[in-house]
Amino acid sequence: xxxxxxxxxxxxxxxxxxxxxxxxxxxxxxISCELPIERAAPAERFYVPLLQQSGQEAQPIVAAGQHxxxxxxxGCVEHLGSGYLHAPTSGxxxxxxxxxxxxxxxxxxxxxxxxxxxxxxxxxxxPVDNWQQADPDVLRQAIRSAGIVGLGGxxxxxxxxxxxxxxxxxxxxxxxxxxxxxYISCDEMLMREQPASIILGARILQRAVGAxxxxxxxxxxxxxxxxxxxxxxxxxxxxxxxxxxxxxIYPEGGEKQLIQxxxxxxxxxxxxPTDLGLLxxxxxxxxxxxxxxxxxxxxxxxIVTVTGSGVRRPxxxxxxxxxxxxxxxxxxxxxxxxxARLVLGGPMMGYALAxxxxxxxxxxxxxxxxxxxxxRPPQPEMPCIRCGECARVCPAVLQPQQLQWTVRHGLxxxxxxxxxxxxxxxxxxxxxxxxxIPLVEWFRHGKSELRRLEAERLAADSARQxxxxxxxxxxxxxxxxxxxxxxxxxxxxxxxxxxxxIADAIERARSRRQENP
Amino acid sequence: MFTxxxxxxxxxxxxxxxxxxxxxxxxxxTDPVVDxxxxxxxxxxxxxxxxxxxxxxxxxxxxxxxPINQCPPGGEAGVRALADLLGLEPLPLNPDNGQEQPxxxxxxxxxxxxxxxxxxxxxxxxxxxGAAKRMHTVIExxxxxxxxxxxxxxxxxxxxxPRQSPWVWPQPGQNARLAAxxxxxxxxxxxx
Numbered sequence: 086x087x088x089x090x091x092x093x094x095x096x097x098x099x100x101x102x103x104x105x106x107x108x109x110x111x112x113x114x115x116i117s118c119e120l121p122i123e124r125a126a127p128a129e130r131f132y133v134p135l136l137q138q139s140g141q142e143a144q145p146i147v148a149a150g151q152h153x154x155x156x157x158x159x160g161c162v163e164h165l166g167s168g169y170l171h172a173p174t175s176g177x178x179x180x181x182x183x184x185x186x187x188x189x190x191x192x193x194x195x196x197x198x199x200x201x202x203x204x205x206x207x208x209x210x211x212p213v214d215n216w217q218q219a220d221p222d223v224l225r226q227a228i229r230s231a232g233i234v235g236l237g238g239x240x241x242x243x244x245x246x247x248x249x250x251x252x253x254x255x256x257x258x259x260x261x262x263x264x265x266x267x268y269i270s271c272d273e274m275l276m277r278e279q280p281a282s283i284i285l286g287a288r289i290l291q292r293a294v295g296a297x298x299x300x301x302x303x304x305x306x307x308x309x310x311x312x313x314x315x316x317x318x319x320x321x322x323x324x325x326x327x328x329x330x331x332x333x334i335y336p337e338g339g340e341k342q343l344i345q346x347x348x349x350x351x352x353x354x355x356x357x358p359t360d361l362g363l364l365x366x367x368x369x370x371x372x373x374x375x376x377x378x379x380x381x382x383x384x385x386x387x388i389v390t391v392t393g394s395g396v397r398r399p400x401x402x403x404x405x406x407x408x409x410x411x412x413x414x415x416x417x418x419x420x421x422x423x424x425a426r427l428v429l430g431g432p433m434m435g436y437a438l439a440x441x442x443x444x445x446x447x448x449x450x451x452x453x454x455x456x457x458x459x460x461r462p463p464q465p466e467m468p469c470i471r472c473g474e475c476a477r478v479c480p481a482v483l484q485p486q487q488l489q490w491t492v493r494h495g496l497x498x499x500x501x502x503x504x505x506x507x508x509x510x511x512x513x514x515x516x517x518x519x520x521x522i523p524l525v526e527w528f529r530h531g532k533s534e535l536r537r538l539e540a541e542r543l544a545a546d547s548a549r550q551x552x553x554x555x556x557x558x559x560x561x562x563x564x565x566x567x568x569x570x571x572x573x574x575x576x577x578x579x580x581x582x583x584x585x586x587i588a589d590a591i592e593r594a595r596s597r598r599q600e601n602p
Numbered sequence: 603m604f605t606x607x608x609x610x611x612x613x614x615x616x617x618x619x620x621x622x623x624x625x626x627x628x629x630x631x632t633d634p635v636v637d638x639x640x641x642x643x644x645x646x647x648x649x650x651x652x653x654x655x656x657x658x659x660x661x662x663x664x665x666x667x668x669p670i671n672q673c674p675p676g677g678e679a680g681v682r683a684l685a686d687l688l689g690l691e692p693l694p695l696n697p698d699n700g701q702e703q704p705x706x707x708x709x710x711x712x713x714x715x716x717x718x719x720x721x722x723x724x725x726x727x728x729x730x731x732g733a734a735k736r737m738h739t740v741i742e743x744x745x746x747x748x749x750x751x752x753x754x755x756x757x758x759x760x761x762x763x764p765r766q767s768p769w770v771w772p773q774p775g776q777n778a779r780l781a782a783x784x785x786x787x788x789x790x791x792x793x794x
Contacts, residue, residue: 190769466774523774533771540768548645548746551727552655 094348094361097257098300098329102349104342106478107334108513114270117392117399122274124403126416131173131407132196132444134186135160143170151178154208156383159197169232171383173405176201187429187443189436210381216289224293231377233384237367240448250294250364258296260287262303262368263331265338266431269451271388272368274401276310280317286371289378298325305330336511340365342480354507391417395424395454404445410452411441425457433512467520475514481507485514485524492531505531636664642683646675647726648748650700671695677702705765706747708740714759721751
C-alpha cells in the first residue's frame, strides 16, 4: 500500500488532481507586479527580533557596543537545529533591548539593535567550492549555518527539513511557486526576475537530499513566470526539472494541498511529505539556498511585497531582516489618505500590526495596507446554523463547525481527535461563514492552548519523575544507615564481651582526657 | 458419568493452576486507578493536601480515605477532572488546604544566601542546586512552586515570583489591542 503510494508520488505533476474545498478569490496581485524588485532603502536603525518563528527565542551572541559585519552571526537558535541569526548590515550593536516585534500577540520582544555604519560590508564568506561535487553533508551544513528557514510563511528551519529528507530518502523535490494568497507577489516577482537562481537552488537542494527530480509548481495565472523559468531551465540544461502549472484555487499553495494536486495523494494526518518520498520547499527558500552555497551568504534579506490600496505605489522590495516597516511603506509612496489597517501577511492568513515601527522578520512575505473600504465591516457574531459551508470549503477536510464548538468549550480531547492539528489556518471557513464566526481565530487559540497544556503535562511528568527518584534515593540512604548501625551493633558482640568492650572504650576515653586536659 | 466427573475435576484444577500462575506472573504491581488519579494531579509535590506528595494523595483518594478537594495547585479544574474520573460530585476547594493561585517559581537572592543546604533538602523535586557554604540556585524549569523551601531558610532569602506563562493566542474578541485577522472585503469569491 505504502509502496504503491510512493510509486504514485514519483509521478508528481504528470497529471493534476483536485483537493477538497478551497475558494476562488480575486487575485489582486497585478498592482504590486508593475514595478521591478528594488532594494529597500537603508534604514537608520535595524531591529532584528530574536524571536523569528513560533517557539524558541534565539540566544544573542553579541554584546552591546560590539561592531558586527553584514552576515555575522548575532544569535543562535537551538530549536530544531535552526542555526543562526545574522546581522543584516555592518554596524554597531547599540543595544539588545525590547522593541515591538512582528508577532500576533502585539507584545514587545527582545531585539538586537544595529546602528549601520553605512558601509554594508560583508563578513568573511565561506562558499562551498564546486557544489556539483560536494558531499551532500557539506551542502546541508551550509544551509544550516546560513540560518535558512522556509520563506513561504511557515518559517520552519530548512536545515531540519532537509536533514530529515536525506535521512529518510526522497525521490522528488517540489518547489512551491504557487503563491496562492491574494495580493502577495514576492515569489511571482522572484521567479520572473531571478529564475536562474531558483533553478540553481533546486539543483543544489536536489543534491543535498538525494532527490532524483524536481517539480516547480506555479499558478496558471502567472504568465511571464512560466516563460522566464523555461528560459532559465533551457540555459541550465537541467533535464530533471519540470515546471507544472496548477489551477489557481486558494489555498493550492499550501504544502499538503499542493502535494495532493500534483500526486493525488494526501499526506497522512500527523505525517510529513517525506512519508511519500517528497520534500516541499518554497521557491524563495531555494534562492536562499543557492546564495548560501555558492556565495556563502547567510539569509539576511528577503523580498517583501508592499501592497494594498492603502499605499500609493505597491511594489516588491528586497529587504534586510530588521528593517522597520515604515521604511518600506515610505519607499512605496507612503500611505494613501484612506489607509486604515496594516497587516503582516496576506488578507486570508495575515494578522494586523499595531504599528509600522515593527521590523521585517524572516516570515514577512507581505505588508498589506488596507484602505477603509477594503476592510470588511465588523459583523456581530451569530450562532452557528450548521449549514456546513465551512466543511465544504475546508481544504483539510475537517468539520470546522464541530471543531469551533469543541475549542470554545475547552473539550481538548475531542478537539484533538477532531483533527485540529491538521487545520492549516487558511481562513476559507471564516470567509464563507454566514454567521460571521471567527473560526480561524478560535482554531489558533485552540492550537496554542493545546501547546500550553502539553507543556504543562511534560512539566508535571518531569516533576513526578524527579519526586519519585528523590523518594527512592532518600529511602536507599535510610536503608544504608540502618544497615551500618546494625553492622556496628553486630561487631560489638553480646553479653560479657559487649560489656568489656564498652568498659574498655570508656577507659580509653578517660585516659586520653587525663593525658591532654 | 464417572469419566465426566474425573475429566472436569482434572480440567478444573489444571485451569485453576494456570490462572493462579498467571495471576502471580503477570501481577500488576500498582493500582491503575492510583496512576490515573496521579496523572490528573499537578505534581507540585507541595503537601498542601496533608499528604507527603501527589502520589500519596492519589493513593489516599483511591482508597476513599481523602476527599478530592484538597489540592489547591490543581484548583477547581483539577477537582472537576477528578470528579469526572471517579464519578463523584465536584466539591469546592477545601479552604483549610490553601487557596488556588497562579503558578510561581522560587528565586533565591544569591547575595543573601549563606549556603546552609536546608532548602536543598526540603525541595521535593531536587530543583535547587548548591553545596554547603556555597551559593544555592533554583533550576527554574524544574521548580514546581511548592513553597516548601521557604520555611527552612534561616536568612529568608527565597522569594516566590509568578511564573511567566507562555503567550496563548487569545480567544476571539479578547484581544482589544489588535483585530488579529485581516478581514478583507475585496478578497471576495469570484474570478480574478
